[in-house]
Amino acid sequence: MTGLSVNNLLGIKDLQVEDIQSIFETADNFKEVINRPIKKVPSLREITVANLFFENSTRTKLSFELAEKRLSADVINFASSSSSVSKGESLIDTVNNILAMKVDMVVMRHPKPGAPHFLAQHVEASIINAGDGTHEHPTQALLDAYSMRERVGDVQGKKVVIIGDILHSRVALSNIFCLQKLGAEVMVCGPATLIPKWIESLGVAVSTDLREALNWCDVANVLRIQLERQELPYFPSLREYTMQYGLSRALLEGLGKEIVIMHPGPINRGVEITSDLADSPHSIILEQVQNGVAVRMAVLYLLAGKIERNPA
Amino acid sequence: MKPVQVLNSEQLSITLTRLCHQLIERHGDFSQSAIIGLQPRGVFLAERIVEKLIELTGLPRLRYGNLDITFHRDDFRRKASPILPSTTDIDFQIEELDVILIDDVLYTGRSIRAGMDAMLAFGRPRRVELLVLIDRRFSRHLPVQADYIGRTVDSITSERVSVQWKSSDGQDQVILHPASPEQ
Known part of the structure; x- marks a missing residue:
């Protein structure tokens, strides 16, 4: 088994069958982890994840946030209703401002189909699509x-x-x-x-x-x-x-x-x-x-493994 | 240089028996003890130790589990290919128990550090000991020493020690592989 063939999870369409199998096998292990008395592992302690929700969500947001925290990542949350988006800022500007604070991964939900694909072409961070309009989840x-x-x-x-x-x-x-x-x-x-x-x-x-x-x-x-x-x-x-x-x-x-x-x-x-x-x-x-948390932990873990380190 | 056999099947069996007797000496009836094999290779040794202990002591069963350390390793994102996990199956709490961690080879000490970290998710043990079949002396990166040692080996970094088991590799033996020519 090798790592994922992609650097971002934009849609299932881009994944190989082997990627899906790797995610499932890794999720099996995380499922065991989240049933332990201490449900946390330190793998992503060097990683900061931004959860950008430009559209309402309860369970997906909670599930991602829990997955990130159980991997020991630092987490920042953003909801468009309480942000500068309402002041007319563009998507790239919003995200680049967040990335300037040294964020490694972005989990994004957006009402427009293709928004995460667009972002992946323009910013230096690993992007996970948490739902883009009527396109993919x-x-x-x-x-x-x-x-x-x-x-x-x-x-x-x-x-x-x-x-x-x-x-x-x-x-x-x-x-x-x-x-x-x-x-x-x-x-x-x-x-x-x-x-x-x-x-x-x-x-x-x-x-x-x-x-x-x-x-x-x-x-x-x-x-x-x-x-x-x-x-x-x-x-x-x-x-x-x-x-x-x-x-x-x-x-x-x-x-x-x-x-x-x-x-x-x-x-x-x-x-x-x-x-x-x-x-x-x-x-x-x-x-x-319940499986949502384990699967999201697997996706975060496998994608984080592909982020280059900056030994600063 | 050709690969050197450090232990053959017969010597390995003697060593395992000796290690078991040392464990019995210190742990008695194992009522307050737990054995944890470290994935992926330590579990083969742990299985054999448990099997032998049951044979020697006549106890019906021992507290025994396998622990995967992947998510606690300190080299995540520092290797070309990602580190992929094995299973953890520990169906007991280690709170207030004497834990014997088992791995096949003690080399830099980093796996054991990760193992101790991973183990703490299952409680706070009273005491933790380390049993290894092969101790590669003078190669430690961390201050980790074993309590029970099968055989001590002096080796250089470019050499490789492989512990093979009948159940997984067809034969019980320990081999010291020399540095490959390109290294």
Whole structure:
């Protein structure tokens, strides 16, 4: 096993299968570390990480921050709502000002697709994409595949359906890339208005019939309806969406087989998934959150290993 | 120069038995003791020591675990290729126990320093001892010495000591490899 082929984690699209395997194997070790009485190792004590969140986030930000702290990195946090961005500063200027304070790595969430790619070309720091608009959310896809592997074994050959708002979801796109690289079959399912027209060109199956999709799959990854990104009404009402695409325990029990339910959060209970199903043994939603820290530790560790030292 | 055999299979077996007797002398029934093998190569020695101790003492089991030191090493980001971890499996707390750390070769002392650091995540031991099969004398970078030593070897930096085990390498032996010509 060697190091990563990339110096930044901008998207799953740029990763080799070996990179994903390295991240998973390293995450296995960190999972053991975070279950110890002392959950901290000193690997990144020479590294400073800036978490730049130009868009709201709860779990991703907490998860990254915890991962950084458990690796002993120094951490600075930035939220655009309380910053000079509102005074008209450009992205490169904001980031270069932060880097001038000797920051080695940047974890960034941004509403514009491609923002981290743009930044990677212009600044001297290792960049981790924590979600760029509707484009990619690579660490979420990695932790989803990692959690899947933990529950169902090898992802290779497994059938995974991604249900819901595919059009506005960076999680869906990163998941498609990641699962396909690992050899899984992927289907997307949702109202036709929320499935991008080009999606079949990625080699995924498309269904608008939830029951058919669930009958086909081994794992269902359920997404939230991203009302905040929807400028137009894509379906008549939330209630109608729930009737057609909401998952419930009764629906699953009618399938005659066991499937695993995943959700990247935040959950809208009673909309895309019922409360009892989200809390049932079918669901690995909280395992996903726990694995998120271990996977992010692995990504930080492997990327930090590639940063050149300045023996000053 | 050809590689030199420092210990053959028979000598190694005698040395292991001697080390075990020394441990029994100091630790008695091992009720307050724990054995920790350092990954990746120390665990082979630790397994053999534990096996032999059980045989000699007749105890049903000993507290024994493997510890990976990767995340505590002091050479992260100083090597061309990243250091990749092995597994840690310690299913007990070492609080107030006498811990015996086991590694195959004591050379610069840096691994042992990292091992002691990593070990502290599992509690505060009462006392820590170090057992090594091979002590490469006069090559220490840190003030670390072993309490139990299989064989002391005088070697120069460019030489390499390899400890081989039947379970992983097909044969029990210790080899001193000379400096390669290009070095």
